[in-house]
Amino acid sequence: xxxxxxxxxxxxxxxxxxxxxxxxxxxxxxxxxxxxxxxxxxxxxxxxxxxxxxxxxxxxxxxxxxxxxxxxxxxxxxxxxxxxxxxxxxxxxxxxxxxxxxxxxxxxxxxxxxxxxxxxxxxxxxxxxxxxxxxxxxxxxxxxxxxxxxxxxxxxxxxxxxxxxxxxxxxxxxxxxxxxxxxxxxxxxxxxxxxxxxxxxxxxxxxxxxxxxxxxxxxxxxxxxxx
Numbered sequence: 355x356x357x358x359x360x361x362x363x364x365x366x367x368x369x370x371x372x373x374x375x376x377x378x379x380x381x382x383x384x385x386x387x388x389x390x391x392x393x394x395x396x397x398x399x400x401x402x403x404x405x406x407x408x409x410x411x412x413x414x415x416x417x418x419x420x421x422x423x424x425x426x427x428x429x430x431x432x433x434x435x436x437x438x439x440x441x442x443x444x445x446x447x448x449x450x451x452x453x454x455x456x457x458x459x460x461x462x463x464x465x466x467x468x469x470x471x472x473x474x475x476x477x478x479x480x481x482x483x484x485x486x487x488x489x490x491x492x493x494x495x496x497x498x499x500x501x502x503x504x505x506x507x508x509x510x511x512x513x514x515x516x517x518x519x520x521x522x523x524x525x526x527x528x529x530x531x532x533x534x535x536x537x538x539x540x541x542x543x544x545x546x547x548x549x550x551x552x553x554x555x556x557x558x559x560x561x562x563x564x565x566x567x568x569x570x571x572x573x574x575x576x577x578x579x580x581x
Contacts, residue, residue, distance in 0.1 A: 409439035416448040420455045428452045436471070446476035450484060457492060466492050473508075483514040490521055499525050516545035520557055527560075536564050543568050 412435040419427035432452045435445045449472045456465035469492070472485035486505050493502035502525050510518045523538035539561050546554040558568035 406442065406444070409435065409442040409444035412439070413444040413448045416451055420451045423455070423459075425455055425459050425461070428455055432468075440475060441477055443477055443481065446472045446478070446481045446485075450481070450488070453485075453488065462492055462496065473505075479511045480514070483510050483518075486510070487514070487517060487521060490525075494521075494525055494528070497528075499529050516542045516550075519545065520560075523557075523560065527564075532564055536561060536566050539564075540566075540568075 412431055415431045416428055416435065419431060429452070432448055435448050439445050449468050453465040453468040453472070456462075456468065466489055469485045469489040473482050473489060476482045476485065486508055490502040490505045493499075493505060503522060506518050506522050506525075519538045520542035523535045523542060526532075526535035526538060539557055543554060543557045543561060546557065548554070561568045
């Protein structure tokens with residue numbers, strides 16, 4: 355009986371050796387590949403967290419410099435932030451803060467260049483949209499109406515479409531294009547919806563000032579969009 359068991363165990367051992375000789379190297383390499391991939395993924399996650407933490411530190415420095423009104427400090431830190439972490443949301447958010455301060459300090463050209471950078475480089479649609487809206491406001495303030503309209507002709511995320519339409523309406527009205535302005539205000543009024551509250555009322559007042567019923571203008575905008 356013992357001899358039979360020994361023979362059976364030997365056969366199983368031989369079969370295992372044969373299997374390992376045939377497939378063992380493949381199994382080993384597969385395990386190495388899995389472990390390497392996991393190590394790489396873990397390393398990438400750690401690197402991303404570290405980059406985000408370092409970018410956050412520079413963003414905080416910009417925030418403090420903006421509060422102190424230190425434009426020179428803002429420029430220096432922003433340049434560092436853009437150079438090292440330009441693809442991060444912190445860089446775009448810091449640039450938006452910097453552009454506001456530069457504009458307030460009477461340096462519109464530098465402010466506009468900063469906003470253009472955000473509009474082109476920001477990793478999120480919402481940040482690019484905010485940059486375009488602010489850039490259009492600066493251009494409008496300089497009476498560069500055609501440039502502002504061009505800025506606002508870009509594609510906007512759904513939540514910003516009405517804001518862009520309202521801004522276009524303001525510019526067209528400044529150009530004396532009352533009917534075109536009314537169309538844009540109508541789009542804004544319609545897109546904002548009743549939940550927009552006071553802002554929608556403000557757009558309605560603009561339409562009333564043009565002698566247009568807001569709900570009628572909204573209906574015309576809907577018809578124009580579907581035709």
